[in-house]
Amino acid sequence: MWCHRLSHLQIRLQDLLRGRVTCWALQQLNFKSLFPLAIHWHHTASKSLNCVWRQHTDHFELQYANTVMRFDYVWLRDHCRSASCYNSKTHQRSLDTASVDLCIQPKTIRLDETTLFFTWPDGHVTRYDLDWLVKNSYEGQKQKVIQPRILWNAEIYQQAQVPSVDFQSFLETNEGLKNFLQNFLLYGIAFVENVPPTQEHTEKLAERISLIRETIYGRMWYFTSDFSRGDTAYTKLALDRHTDTTYFQEPCGIQVFHCLKHEGTGGRTLLVDGFYAAEQVLQKVPEEFELLSQVPLKHEYIENVGECHNHMIGVGPVLNVYPWNKELYLIRYNNYDRAVINTVPYDVVHRWYTAHRTLTIELRRPENELWVKLKPGRVLFVDNWRVLHGRESFTGYRQLCGCYLTRDDVLNTARLLGLQA
Ligand SMILES: C[N+](C)(C)CCCC[C@H](N)C(=O)O
Numbered sequence: 435m436w437c438h439r440l441s442h443l444q445i446r447l448q449d450l451l452r453g454r455v456t457c458w459a460l461q462q463l464n465f466k467s468l469f470p471l472a473i474h475w476h477h478t479a480s481k482s483l484n485c486v487w488r489q490h491t492d493h494f495e496l497q498y499a500n501t502v503m504r505f506d507y508v509w510l511r512d513h514c515r516s517a518s519c520y521n522s523k524t525h526q527r528s529l530d531t532a533s534v535d536l537c538i539q540p541k542t543i544r545l546d547e548t549t550l551f552f553t554w555p556d557g558h559v560t561r562y563d564l565d566w567l568v569k570n571s572y573e574g575q576k577q578k579v580i581q582p583r584i585l586w587n588a589e590i591y592q593q594a595q596v597p598s599v600d601f602q603s604f605l606e607t608n609e610g611l612k613n614f615l616q617n618f619l620l621y622g623i624a625f626v627e628n629v630p631p632t633q634e635h636t637e638k639l640a641e642r643i644s645l646i647r648e649t650i651y652g653r654m655w656y657f658t659s660d661f662s663r664g665d666t667a668y669t670k671l672a673l674d675r676h677t678d679t680t681y682f683q684e685p686c687g688i689q690v691f692h693c694l695k696h697e698g699t700g701g702r703t704l705l706v707d708g709f710y711a712a713e714q715v716l717q718k719v720p721e722e723f724e725l726l727s728q729v730p731l732k733h734e735y736i737e738n739v740g741e742c743h744n745h746m747i748g749v750g751p752v753l754n755v756y757p758w759n760k761e762l763y764l765i766r767y768n769n770y771d772r773a774v775i776n777t778v779p780y781d782v783v784h785r786w787y788t789a790h791r792t793l794t795i796e797l798r799r800p801e802n803e804l805w806v807k808l809k810p811g812r813v814l815f816v817d818n819w820r821v822l823h824g825r826e827s828f829t830g831y832r833q834l835c836g837c838y839l840t841r842d843d844v845l846n847t848a849r850l851l852g853l854q855a
């Protein structure tokens with residue numbers, strides 16, 4: 435507080451010296467619009483560049499590329515890309531941010547062609563390319579589309595006729611891999627065909643795009659209905675739509691399924707786009723969407739079967755949205771594994787059940803259900819942060835193998851191939 439007061443005094447003094455005090459005073463009175471702007475705005479020499487900027491006492495304002503941007507001076511000093519502040523080889527900051535005066539102001543600002551030069555009180559010069567500022571400003575980010583996705587119900591997905599990628603081209607060509615990842619990012623599910631039906635080949639496939647996430651179920655898992663683990667997945671029972679590992683602090687990002695054998699009936703896989711259902715809730719009852727994104731819940735995995743002893747707890751809301759742009763990025767939905775709700779008072783609990791019901795109704799609409807039969811050779815990748823899976827009860831012998839992938843590493847591969855992720 436003291437620091438700010440002091441700096442305002444300093445600023446006023448500086449402004450007085452520079453004859454800019456009128457502008458400052460008028461701003462304080464909110465008479466900005468009455469003031470003849472032209473006097474205080476700096477226009478570029480070249481009209482075609484169409485850039486104007488203004489040095490305010492506490493921030494820098496820039497109009498460029500149809501964007502009005504405002505930059506904090508500490509931010510501008512902190513993001514300096516000069517050799518002494520930033521190592522462009524490692525892409526890491528060398529500047530100690532804590533050494534920057536929180537009341538810092540540039541001594542001078544000038545524009546040369548498309549580069550802005552800020553000279554700081556200690557003489558250090560920071561240069562910014564105008565396009566870099568647009569790309570990296572808050573205002574520029576806001577204009578950018580969030581992760582492109584095609585939200586789907588069964589009809590939308592089927593009509594899109596999303597092609598599967600062939601095992602060979604997935605493994606051997608970047609193009610095949612890129613097509614696959616593009617579809618995966620858009621729809622949250624993708625298939626690879628003609629995979630030899632073994633655990634080893636499934637593993638090879640997984641390793642092509644990511645690190646395998648080892649969990650309490652192992653690295654590669656392989657299961658039949660032998661109840662070898664204390665979970666319904668290891669039975670012949672139907673499983674309603676859900677996401678997996680909701681009881682991890684960070685639920686697994688991607689799940690890979692390969693059915694190696696099924697001699698019997700039933701056992702189809704159900705897929706539902708959770709983001710599509712959530713979007714319906716947002717459109718119909720926004721306050722329920724909000725509640726589902728705010729009430730934290732526990733999910734729990736308690737196992738004591740044979741040698742397996744586990745107790746996992748994960749806490750988080752059903753709908754996880756980024757606080758800065760409200761983009762939905764993760765759904766935790768598993769009614770089997772949801773633990774006792776004791777994180778909210780009783781009246782909120784009731785509103786939460788209402789909201790949960792609304793979401794469940796959307797998730798259960800038959801038109802939102804995509805049913806597929808997993809067959810040996812056809813490997814399914816599911817975005818476990820977005821798409822729910824389930825299965826029909828079945829008879830006979832059924833073998834499923836697969837693994838979880840770390841989300842960061844799948845996205846890493848996608849970015850390296852030039853995709854937005
Ligand atoms: C069989 N496999 C390892 C794939 C999953 C087992 C996890 C089942 C658990 N109820 C959950 O939904 O997380």
Ligand SMILES: O=C(O)CCC(=O)C(=O)O
Nearest residue numbers: 667673678703824825834
């Ligand atoms: O058996 C299946 O098809 C899927 C079971 C399941 O939900 C899981 O393994 O996560």
Ligand SMILES: [Fe+2]
Nearest residue numbers: 667677678823
């Ligand atoms: Fe599951």
